[in-house]
Amino acid sequence: MSELPRLVQGLLQPSAYPHRPQAVSLGQTQMSFLFFSGAYVYKVKKPVDLGYLDYTTLDRRRHFCHQEVVLNRRLCPEVYLGVVPVVEVGGRFIVEGEGEAVEYAVKMLRLPQERMMDVLLARGQVTPDMVQALAGKLAEFHGRAETNPHIAAFGGLDTINTNVEENFSQTERYIGLAIAEPQFRHLREYNSAFIRDKARLFDARVERGRIRDCHGDLHAAHICFSQGICIYDCIEFNDRFRYSDVASEIAFLAMDMDFHRHSELSRAFVEAYISDCGDLEIWELLDFYKCYRAYVRGKVESFKWDDPYLSAPEKAEALRRARRYFGLAYSYAGGRPQPLLLITAGLVGTGKTRLAQALAERWGLALVSSDVTRKELAGIAPSERRWEDYGTGIYSEEFTRRTYDRILELARSYLEQGQSVIVDASFKRAEARARARSLARELGARFYVLECRADEETIRARLEQRLREGAVSDGRWEIYQEQKHDFDPIAGLPPSEHIVVYTTLPLESILTGVESRLAGLG
DSSP: OOOOOHHHHHHTSGGGSTTOOSOOEEEEOSSEEEEEETTEEEEEEOSOBOSSOBOOSHHHHHHHHHHHHHHHTTTOTTTEEEEEEEEEETTEEEETOSSOEEEEEEEEEOOOGGGBHHHHHHTTOOOHHHHHHHHHHHHHHHHHSOOOHHHHGGGSHHHHHHHHHHHHHHHGGGBTTTBOHHHHHHHHHHHHHHHHHTHHHHHHHHHTTOEEEOOSOOOGGGEEESSSEEEOOOOOSOHHHHEEEHHHHHHHHHHHHHHTTOHHHHHHHHHHHHHHHOOTTHHHHHHHHHHHHHHHHHHHHHHGGGOTTSOHHHHHHHHHHHHHHHHHHHHHTTOOOOOEEEEEEOOTTSSHHHHHHHHHHHHTOEEEEHHHHHHHHHTOOTTOOOOOOTTSGGGSHHHHHHHHHHHHHHHHHHHHTTOOEEEESOOOSHHHHHHHHHHHHHTTOEEEEEEEEOOHHHHHHHHHHHHHHTOSOOOOHHHHHHHTTSOOOOOSSOGGGEEEEETTSOHHHHHHHHHHHHHHOO
């Protein structure tokens, strides 16, 4: 983590708090520091001006702390305890101390992390009944949320156009890093056309009172299923982001469920909300607002790339999320996200299959295996072993060429559907690697070679275990000895497309390392 301000370092000391917690941990967003201290969380706003918010003076930070408490008590009154001063005494910072405030913090009860909706979604523990109850709570909230001519004006075409164009102007500098130029152009054109074609519908929404003082940042990480439903952390710093069409707010959370790969819950949530409030026009606006909200999330994650307080791994993870959000926005706009073509490369026993299977499961990639494909072409069962000399039988150059023709044909079929794919094969020939790269370029996919390496002691142990377990691969120690002298060096690739993976590391470390490399590459 980058060097922290003195105030932050001071507030990481348990002695800074009146309840003397055993330990204090730090969390942060682009705009705030959060101090988790036992049963409480203290939120301190960063002295930043991001264009859409201005926290640069102490008075402004105090004002927006109070705004945060007032607005969030609409949906989560028991959690927001108030605004407290931070004072400095003898070079030490004291929370809720006596004297002149040098900073202010929002004091909140700490919610159980394991009951956050994003955590529950990842575990598959959100049920249709839960999203139905959530929809009912939001329908009731929107029904009583304030509206007036001033608020309604924020649903007009001028504001919608301003919001959309602001997204694009603020993300142009991330083209080629977080979003591809064709995606950026397509999204800009889609938004302009939709607003133009649906102008009468947007005007009608204003007239029907659908523009309300909403939450403004309604995604799964801001919802806790604990002793009821707590929806917290609404936007207090910019009325323009909070005053919106209720359809936009509902689309935000629906999009986030899509992002977490729970589209069935997303649709159930929208259906339940519409059933509760009778607003059928939401269906006509849903994909537009999902696109808008996904783009906003991509923008926010992209901003973290420039945050001096975040570490390199944190920035890489934010960039990975940004790319996913922009890809999701692209799909709502009728486009297809830029797919990935990953190929493994390396000698027998270097851990290619284990890596490919783990990445396929973790990222939802299609998996193409040369071992399985080779035996399918030979008309034999995957588990049947073939004790053939190196380079003979189904491992001859001719049969291997047929196998690679087929695995690249399968990869093409997935990529043409917009599906990312990983090909598990040795790719010992430079010509085969070049064919895979050409395929990716032809279909507009991002291409990476994952070169797997391991020491010979590990490789020998793996191959002996493979023989005992009856794996699909026919790899043996003597095959490895031959292959290591018959492997074309991996050369001539741009460094950004070549990732060396040391497979003797723990699997989670390997996967995290690959993800960080991919997120850090354009």
